[in-house]
Amino acid sequence: MFDQLSGRLEKMMKFLRGEGKVTEKNMTEALKMMRLALLEADVNYKVVKEFEARIREKALGEEVLRSLTPAQQVLKIVRDELTGILGGQQKALIFAGSPPSIFMLVGLQGSGKTTTCGKLARWVAGIGKNPLLVSFDLKRLAAQAQLKTIAASLGVSFYEMTPDEMASPRDALKELMIFARNRAFDPLIVDTAGRLHVDEDLMEELRLVKDILKPVETIYVGDAMTGQDAVRSAQAFEEKIGLTSVILTKLDGDARGGAALSIVSVTGKPIKFVGVGEKPDKFDVFHPDRMASRILGMGDILTLIEKAEEEADTDEAQELARKIRKQEFTLEDFRKQLVQLKKMGSVSGILGHLPQVGPLKNLAKAEVDDSKIAHFVAIINSMTSRERENPKLLNGSRRLRIAKGSGRPVHEVNQLVKQFQDMQKMMKKPQLQKMLGGLK
Ligand SMILES: Nc1nc2c(ncn2[C@@H]2O[C@H](COP(=O)(O)OP(=O)(O)OP(=O)(O)O)[C@@H](O)[C@H]2O)c(=O)[nH]1
Numbered sequence: 423m424f425d426q427l428s429g430r431l432e433k434m435m436k437f438l439r440g441e442g443k444v445t446e447k448n449m450t451e452a453l454k455m456m457r458l459a460l461l462e463a464d465v466n467y468k469v470v471k472e473f474e475a476r477i478r479e480k481a482l483g484e485e486v487l488r489s490l491t492p493a494q495q496v497l498k499i500v501r502d503e504l505t506g507i508l509g510g511q512q513k514a515l516i517f518a519g520s521p522p523s524i525f526m527l528v529g530l531q532g533s534g535k536t537t538t539c540g541k542l543a544r545w546v547a548g549i550g551k552n553p554l555l556v557s558f559d560l561k562r563l564a565a566q567a568q569l570k571t572i573a574a575s576l577g578v579s580f581y582e583m584t585p586d587e588m589a590s591p592r593d594a595l596k597e598l599m600i601f602a603r604n605r606a607f608d609p610l611i612v613d614t615a616g617r618l619h620v621d622e623d624l625m626e627e628l629r630l631v632k633d634i635l636k637p638v639e640t641i642y643v644g645d646a647m648t649g650q651d652a653v654r655s656a657q658a659f660e661e662k663i664g665l666t667s668v669i670l671t672k673l674d675g676d677a678r679g680g681a682a683l684s685i686v687s688v689t690g691k692p693i694k695f696v697g698v699g700e701k702p703d704k705f706d707v708f709h710p711d712r713m714a715s716r717i718l719g720m721g722d723i724l725t726l727i728e729k730a731e732e733e734a735d736t737d738e739a740q741e742l743a744r745k746i747r748k749q750e751f752t753l754e755d756f757r758k759q760l761v762q763l764k765k766m767g768s769v770s771g772i773l774g775h776l777p778q779v780g781p782l783k784n785l786a787k788a789e790v791d792d793s794k795i796a797h798f799v800a801i802i803n804s805m806t807s808r809e810r811e812n813p814k815l816l817n818g819s820r821r822l823r824i825a826k827g828s829g830r831p832v833h834e835v836n837q838l839v840k841q842f843q844d845m846q847k848m849m850k851k852p853q854l855q856k857m858l859g860g861l862k
């Protein structure tokens with residue numbers, strides 16, 4: 423969803439790359455490009471203004487590292503500042519000291535609250551919790567039914583409110599707490615009603631529910647596709663009922679990113695998760711630093727690794743991270759990755775997370791289908807283990823032998839070797855190494 427913004431920022435970097443050093447004049451030009459890029463991405467204008475001022479100050483100030491080129495300096499500053507406006511450090515969910523912790527999800531109609539209740543329940547179950555879903559949409563019976571269906575499909579427990587309980591939510595909560603404590607449920611994830619607009623009626627109902635529940639997390643669920651509208655309504659919810667965090671949904675759509683880039687600055691509340699599709703697993707922990715890198719086209723190899731960890735063997739994924747860090751990544755590892763990719767099936771989904779540089783970009787562009795992966799795997803299979811460890815051995819005659827052995831043309835062997843070498847180069851980049859440094 424940040425494609426357009428990424429493209430424009432890339433242009434700005436390209437411009438700076440052509441400049442000998444950072445000057446008042448070229449920074450003014452570069453910042454103008456950046457300002458337009460951000461405004462076009464529907465970022466709140468106040469946020470843009472402050473962002474620009476900070477970057478100008480840092481880029482022209484003392485903090486600049488002389489060893490870096492102007493483009494690198496600015497890239498670093500922009501990356502750090504982008505991470506900042508996205509919230510800085512990743513913020514974890516808060517759990518109550520004495521269970522059950524209550525998470526109350528609020529937001530406008532259709533923003534994805536009910537869907538997100540399910541996703542969140544699935545996610546916390548994945549970290550060993552025992553969630554209970556309940557709907558405090560006190561007026562619409564159908565709302566309960568929707569959540570009940572979601573709970574059943576996920577195998578998550580659901581507490582059904584009787585019409586009597588819905589009429590007196592205060593008593594309902596007492597029953598609910600006894601039920602939850604007896605069965606050691608934690609957290610209690612509470613769905614609420616939505617309206618098309620922020621109206622007093624809704625706010626009153628939500629204030630009442632919040633007052634009864636005393637949630638440890640009041641989570642605003644915002645539809646990223648609605649851009650600044652989502653930001654404005656978040657602000658209204660923050661003022662009228664108070665929030666602790668934000669979940670943005672529909673980041674898979676053609677949102678331009680403005681909501682994500684403005685909402686933390688405007689509300690002061692962290693984005694903790696993002697929804698990236700309708701299915702329950704289309705839900706990611708939000709990492710400001712990785713998102714910033716992704717916007718700047720540095721890709722997101724960490725998210726890739728996380729995905730791999732989820733879907734594949736954890737030890738292997740950690741070993742992969744270690745190898746990339748130590749620059750020991752070989753063709754054999756590349757082969758394993760390709761096989762893994764093929765197993766996961768969701769090639770395009772995974773590729774979206776890969777660094778948008780070097781070979782993977784080409785892979786993504788070529789819209790790799792499974793047969794392409796199969797061909798690459800066949801080629802590597804035809805190499806000796808020494809060749810896999812050390813591709814420098816691959817001279818003309820060896821390449822010819824491998825082509826014959828795998829039944830693929832020589833130019834495809836060359837292409838594979840070239841892509842692998844580009845990938846190795848990319849993995850040596852300090853930014854990537856720094857990112858991996860934080861990964862145990
Ligand atoms: N593409 C996409 N669709 C989503 C995402 N999250 C939710 N949706 C869809 O958005 C629509 C509305 O979702 P709901 O969960 O019913 O929204 P709600 O906020 O509970 O709506 P009300 O209860 O009517 O206020 C559904 O069609 C969901 O499938 C997401 O991350 N990506």
Ligand SMILES: [Mg+2]
Pocket residue numbers: 535536537565613614
């Ligand atoms: Mg709902």
